[in-house]
Amino acid sequence: MSQAPAALADALPIDKYKQAFQEEAREILVELESTLLELNQRPEDGELVGKTFRALHTIKGSGAMFGFDEVAAFTHDLENAFDRVRNGRLRVTPELVDLSLTALDQIKAMLHSANDSGVIDPAAGRNILAQLLHLTGSPDDVRPASAGASPIEVASEPTGEKVQWKICFSPGPGMLRNGADPLLVLRELKQLGELQVTADLSAVPPLAELDPERCYLRWEIALTTAAAREAIADVFLFVEDECELRIEPVAPPADNAASTAQPEETPCKFGRRSEDRAGMSSIRVPTPKLDQFVDLVGELVTVQARLGEIAARAERLTSALRENSMSIRMLPIRGTFERFRRLVHDLARDLRKEVELAIDGGDTELDKTVIDQLGDPLMHLVRNSMDHGIELPELRQAAGKQAVATVCLSARYSGANVLIEVADDGAGIDAAAVRERAIAKGLIDAGAVLTEAQIASLVLSPGFSTARQVTDVSGRGVGMDVVRQRVEALRGTIHLSSRPGLGTTVTLRLPLTLAIIDGLLVRVGHAFFVLPLASSLECVELTREDIASTNGKHVANVRGEVIPYIRLREHFNITSERPEREQIMIAETEDGRCGFVVDEVLGDHQTVIKNLGRFYRHVQFVSGATILGDGTVALILDPDRVIQDALKTVSEARRGHWVPPPTAPPGVSNGLQLNSS
Secondary structure, eight states, X not given: OTTHHXXXXXXXXXXXXXXHHHHHHHHHHHHHHHHHHHHHHXXXXXXHHHHHHHHHHHHHHHXXXXXXXXHHHHHHHHHHHHHHHHTTSSOOOHHHHHHHHHHHHHHHHHHHHTTTSOOOOHHXXXXXXXXXXXXXXXXXXXXXXXXXXXXXXXXXXXXXXXXXXXXXXXXXXXTTTTXXXXXXXXXXXXXXXXXEEEEEOTTOOOGGGOOTTSOOOEEEEEEEESSOHHHHHHHTTTTGGGEEEEEEESSOOGGGHHHHSSOOOXXXXXXXXXXXXXXXOOOOOOHHHHHHHHHHHHHHHHHHHXXXXXXXXXXXXXXXHHHHHHHHHEEETHXXXXXXXXXXXXXXXXXXXOEEEEEEOTTOEEEXXXXXXXXXXXXXXXXXXXXXXXOOHHHXXXXXXXXXXXXXXXXXXXXXXXXXXXXXXXXXXXXHHHHHHHHHTTSSOTTOOOOHHHHHHGGGSTTOOOOSSXXXXXXXXXXXHHHHHHHHXXXXXXXXEEETTTEEEEEEEEESOSSEEEEEEEEETTEEEEEEGGGEEEEEEEEHHHHHHTTTOSEEEETTEEEEEEEHHHHTTOOSXXXXXXXXXXXXXXXXXXXXXXXXXXXXXXXXXXXXXXXXXXOTTEEEEEEOTTSOEEEEEOHHHHHHHHHHHHXXXXXXXXXXXXXOOTTSOOOOOOOOO
């Protein structure tokens, strides 16, 4: 009977559970990189050392459990090194941190190659272990990997004060079917100290009723160890959703009695896996299922729009489901920011600069689709700051600055958008060099008069670079152009500001979500438009008397404040008859308050965003389209870009330049008649 679990685990298909381990291990490795970089700054921090050791121990033990023996064996040696650090027999040095980071890269490569999607260099792994042995100088301290240990052997004596723990471990009915092996869990557990195991056979049925794919055993375990409770719980990390587990101290030491007097239970519930990280509960859902889920929600929202008043109950359900689905897609941006600690560390070393990365607003949440596409733009911005913005330490000191520079990644909410900033305290943008380069490339005339903001925006032009030499870091003029294209593809905007000698800030304004937004549905003639509700402030009436009182100028007096407005009818050349009374939708934009004149405001609308085809790829002021309840298509307008397009149109018209008309909505004339007043 004792051999059944292992045999069954080998016979069952466990690819999806191996994949779950790989995904979890990659997340642990990302967190481990940040921990190591913090440890490099605070080498005496025992909490960081313990966190590093536990992460390595988890990868090793779980890797062995799921058949990743090479990963487990490689990680085992690195774990031993940090065990020596934890016990005060080895100091944390920059060499140890750099070598550990290199080892993490090797573990990532090993996980990648396990899917037959990559090739690893065994010599690289041996070289890393050889360097590790040279640093630690402790070949006699290396214990055998857990995969080869006997389940009855007692591990070497742990250091520190020991506590006896009582562990009740009861595998669930699906544990063997899911490919987990309880014996491997016990084998890993015995590495922590002295272990006594008693098997409970009371649940084993008669042979005729026995299901060979179910584990009927449960174990009462007595463990005497100096390890913390967290280390014991980590052993069960990858089977906790398939078992019932209780861990409690039997005889805590006197000095720890106050802290451990109350037994702490860890019941594991069947079904989904729940975690408690940073005080949050989460479940792992594959991205394709999430996308399908949101598509279904979008279709449900469309159907709900048709039901209207007679489906009030369905509307409440739809709203709740929408909020729930959006909350699932919303993820904190901290994970994306943390990935750049390693980049800053490596670039600072290569460029001979001293740079620290600061993170602010890491808990700000964005749509997962937006976060997934932010990696490359942020990487280009950080590299540009490190190469172009940050000065060498001696130059910074000569300018009266601290030798150590700072690159700050921050995020904060702004209405229905998120503002992401990449700021540095470097030399700032050299306006004279940018202007000179722009003239040389024919982007501006030699006599052009430009503001500082306009000069800074030239940096976003395709192929623009002030670097005199092409290096591995920059100089090809593709980085900032890539940033601009990626941000615009996300329906966002980018803004640069710089102060000579004080630094540069690049601000990305991005929508919170790309799936569903709250909008305000309006009508102009037979065309329908949606304005984002988050930027809409109020609606006021516009009569022909109001127009006459301003001599035809496109401004309105709203409670003593003069508000400029844009006639969507004229801007899109909609030729139907204008009503006697129109409506002005006043919105808050980057350029201040502005109005949009429409024929009728139809009310709030939950808008499912659909991408437009290639025919509309150059129409910047349209964010997408949505389908109304009767099947009519409504265009979703970007208020900021509508204003920019209108200003550009009027400016070009006044200078006598012909401007290609904007692409009109379906069924609307494509010509353009300008009112340049």
